[in-house]
Amino acid sequence: MRQSYIMPGFRPTLGFTLVYLGLVVLIPLSTLVFKSLSLSWDDYVHIITSNRVMASFRVSFSTSLLAALIASFFGFIIAWTFVRYHFFGKRILDALIDLPFALPTAVAGIVLATIYQPNGYIGQLLINTFGIKVAYTPTGIVIALIFISMPFVVRTVQPVLQEFDSTMEEAASTLGATKLQIFTKVIFPNVFPALLTGFSLAFARGVGEYGSVIFIAGNIPYVSEIVPLMIITKLEQYEYAGATAIALTLLVISFVLLLIINLLQLWVRKRSGQL
C-alpha cells in the first residue's frame, strides 16, 4: 500500500470519507438491519408478502418510475432551452427550477392537492374536459413526484450541455450531418450518462418521498398507499420490527435498482468512449 500520489491529502480525505460514511450512513442503516433481525424469517416474509404491503410496493415503484421518466423527458427539454437559447427572464426561470428543492415537501403536497382536487383550478378543468381525476388517485402521486424530482434532472443535465464542445457539432455539420442526425448521434450520446444520473436521482427521491405525496394520494388501501405510508402505519401500531422490515426491503430494492442504473451508466460511457 505504499503508493504515493501526486495530489497531497490522500489520507485525511479518505479518512474523512470513511468516517462520514460510517457515522452518517452506515451506522443508522445498520440499526435498521438489527431492528428487523428481531423478526424470524417467516415473520419477515409474512409481513413483506402481505397483499397490502405488496400493493404499496407496486404503487410506489410504478409511480416513481413513471414520474422519473416524465421528469427526465421534460427536464431534458428545460435544460436544453436554458443552455441553447437566450430569452428575456431566463435568469428568473432558471432560479425557479430550484424552488422545489427549498420548499418543504408538505407545502408542495398541500398546494398540489388544492389545485388538482376535483374543485380545484386545474382539477376542475381536467375532470370537466377529459374526465380525468388526478388528486386522490395514483395519477396524483405521479404529479407530486414529477414536481419534486424535476430539478434533479435539470440540474444534472444542464452543466453537461453547457460544457458540450460545439466544435463536435460543427465537425458533424461540415461532414454533412442533418440537424436531427447531429442531435441523435452527437449531442444525445454525450448527454445520456448525465440524463441517466438525473433519472436515477429522480427515481430514488420518488421512492422515498412522503410529505408531498401523502396529501394528494388519497391513501386508499390497495390503490394509492405508498410504501413510506405503510411504514408510518406500522409505527402507529407500535410494530417497530414490521416497520423496519418494510424499510429495509425498500432500501435493498432501491439500492439494487440504483446499482443497475450506475452499471448501465458505466457501460454507456465506455461504449461512447468517455472513459
Add this chain to the structure above:
Amino acid sequence: MKFNTLIKTALFTAGLLLSQATLADRALLNVSYDPTRELYQEFNKEFIKDWKAKTGETVTIQQSHGGAGKQARAVIDGLEADVLTLAITYDIDNISRRARLLPENWQSRLPNKSIPYTSTMVFLVRKGNPKGIKDWDDLVKEGVAVITPNPKTSGGARYNYLAAWAFAEKKYGSKDAAKDFVRKLYKNVPVLDSGARGATTTFLQREIGDVLLTWENEAYLALKELGDGKVDIIVPPTSILAETPVAIVDKVVDKHGTRDLAEAYLNFLYSPTGQKLAAKHFYRPSEPKYADAADIARFPKIERFKVDDVFGGWDNVQKVHFDDEGIFDQIYAP
C-alpha cells in the same frame, strides 16, 4: 496547558448549565393530542395562577400536540412528558407496557378511571344538510361521500369506526352485518387522511365530501371559526363514548422532581375550574354540576356506546379490528 484550559472551560460550562437548571422555574411538559390545543391554552393559564396563589411558586407548562398515536410513540421513544392527556386509554396502556414509564394500574389512580372529561363523535354536514344525513345508516347510501381519517393512524378515526360498528351491530343484530355495514361505509370514503386535522382540512378547505365524522369539540370549533354558516352539526341518536384519559408519567416526574406539581395539575382538571373550562371548550365534563349551565345545554342528548361494553376493551378492539389482517384490512381487500 492547552488541555488544561479545555478542561476548565468544560467545567465552567457544565457548572453554568447546572446552576441554570436549578435556578430555572420548574416546568411540566403536557403531551396531548390535536384537538385539545385550545382547552389547554386556557387551562394552563388558570393552573399557573392557582399554583402561584397556593404556593408562591412560578411554574411554566409546556404543551405538545399532535396525532394521538404519534404522541404516544414519541413518549415511548424518549420524549420526557411529565403528564399525558391523550385520546385513547390504549395509547397510555402502550406507554406503560412498552416503556414501563408508569405502572399498569395507572387508570385507577385518579377519579372516574382517570377520565376528567369525555367526548363523542358527531357529523359535520354542508349548510342545510342537502343530503339529509341524520343517522349512521345515511352514511352508507349511494352518492354520499364520507370524510374520516384512517383508523390505523388516527385515534378519532378509531372512535368513528367503532361508533359505526356499534350502531350496525345493534340495529342489524350480528357481527357479520356490522362488518358489511362498515365495508359499505368505507366504500363511500374518497380520501383516507392520516389524522383528524387532515380530514377536517379535506372537508372544510377542499370542500370534498358530504359529511365529516369528527370529535364533538372539533365540530363546534369548526362552527365557531367558520362562523358564516357553511356547515351544520348533526348529532346522531347514538355514537361512541370517547374516553380521553390523563396520567402522570412516574419515571419522568421522579427524574424531574415534579411529582407534586404534576399531581396538582391533573387534579386541577377535576376541580370546578377545570371542569368548567372543559365544558367551555366543548368537552363533556365528568362533573357537570361545576360547569356553566349554558355550556352544558349545548350538549344534545345522545346514547353513547362504551368501548368496554360493546367491544370488550381496547386490546380486543386492536386485535380484532385494527391489527394487520384485522377486520379493517379485510373490508378493503379486493
